[in-house]
Amino acid sequence: MKTQFSFGNWAIILLALAFFIVPLVITGMFSLWEGGSRYGFSAYQLMFSTTDFWKSLFLSFRLSVETIIVTFVLLVPAMIFVHLKAPQLKPLFEFISNLPFVIPAIALIDGLTTLYTGPSWLISTPNYLVIPYFFLALPYGYRALEVGLTTLDVKTLTEAGQSLGAGWGRIILTVLLPNLRSALIGAILLIFTTVIGEFTFASVLLFHTFAVFINDTGQNAITEAAALSLVSFLITWVFMLGVLFSGRKDAGQLKGAR
């Protein structure tokens, strides 16, 4: 059935588009401003030629990957266990996963730095950020995985695998994880965008991540800060599109699985 849009519908859509696009266009124009009536790409050229830009971007990328690995190693087996063996623990998991939403970042970082201490390769390097980032990303990772596990009949698939002779490792690797692909990709992308954009933890702990670099740049080079904002927005946007498409691709395949 073809959807018919009325004038009112179109007006709302256009208004929403304007709300999102106008600031981007203005930021884009501002990032191209070179003073007076001159426009060009000097802010972008300057930005890309700065070593700190690449260093902070790669650091944020690295921390994203590390956070994703830690989150999956801890969260995936725990959530599969809860779904299969201890569904009564689900409310507790829900509660814990939502805590980072209600605890202010500054309180969280204060508590974590007191609680988590360790060798110098961990506490005196940016790797330490993976600990607060794990907690920061927990609600997103948990939610994405929970949706995937609920869509799948984990119990029946696991028992089917067992009845065919498979052990836990093989069932998780060859049956459950491939069918959780879109949930895992969703979790990866959400964790990635969260970590890339995180400022408070990195700033308080004095690590020079991409978000801190954007903030520092904005203090004295405002057109470059605008260019940086656009670039980071673009990176986030590309990853969000990835979430959308990965979800669509698997939706049909899982239809017959329940």
Place this chain on the structure above:
Amino acid sequence: MLQVPGVTLTGISKIYGTRTVLHELNLALGQGELLCLLGPSGCGKTTLLRILAGFETPNSGSITINGVDVTQLPPNKRRMGMVFQAYSLFPNMTALQNVCFGPRVRGTGTRAEQIAEGERLLAMVGLASHTNKFPHQLSGGQQQRVALARALAVKPDILLLDEPLSALDAKVRTQLRAEIRRIQLETKITTVFVTHDQEEALSISDRVAVMNEGHILQIDAPATIYRAPANAFVARFIGAGAVLRGEAEGTGLRFGETLLPANAAGALPRGANAEMFLRPEHVTLHGHEAPPGALAARITELTFFGSLTRIKLALTAAPEAELWADMASDGTEGFVPGGNVFAAWSPDSPRVIQLE
């Protein structure tokens, strides 16, 4: 049917909290036998099947397969194939990959042999042209056929079917149950089939075990279960029919002022409380002339089943006594609700069971 015992369950009990769901069950299956576990919801039949599969651990008792005790073995170490009620195919694999999963895990044969065997099994369940389809591209009936082929691919000692047809529509269900029986006879595999559908159980089993509240009440061939139920529950649960409670009196059952003919009552002490079970196919109806021993009755309801019509009756002398009679639909002309008829049955037909 029981010849060489393939599977033996001895004293199996299962307790959840304070609730005992299985009470020291004993069961033995012959090699190549198809046994149906039949009973109402919550009777423990699925729990028993899951204990056999290894998904549940019994609180007491033991399970042996071909003489080997498997009670403590985890499910993946038992040689059992299982088809589940819910569609259980792995969504990320094609039909052929699903079927080859078991042999691949168990390392049976080379990759080429596994594929050839998978294709043979898919052909056996009528899906030769669907090998490369994913589960979401198959209908419910086709998915269960693939699940059956997948369970057979591991060459199990015992095939476990947990209400595999309950999610399917009536026509597909009838077709598939006939195919399950054909394949089971072809492969001669010992099979346990759980169902709450008595028609399903009676039509495909070598023997039926009727369960209620964690007990096996009767294990027999389907015809015996139907014709000679061991107790009141089995008689009520299997098939349709009238259940009339009264007192034994000679070769009949005293129901109020009426003596209902039932030779089986003769075996009971006079005055013993008993229940009489009378199948609809044993009751004949007569419009005008009453044969000897017939009782006057009034038609209260007619239900059309196609070739057959089931007529509900109330005896004139004891209106609370309800009977059913099956008639060929072609011969029901003149029989209408409210009409008066005479109901008769052979005194040998009713089953009479003394109440405790």
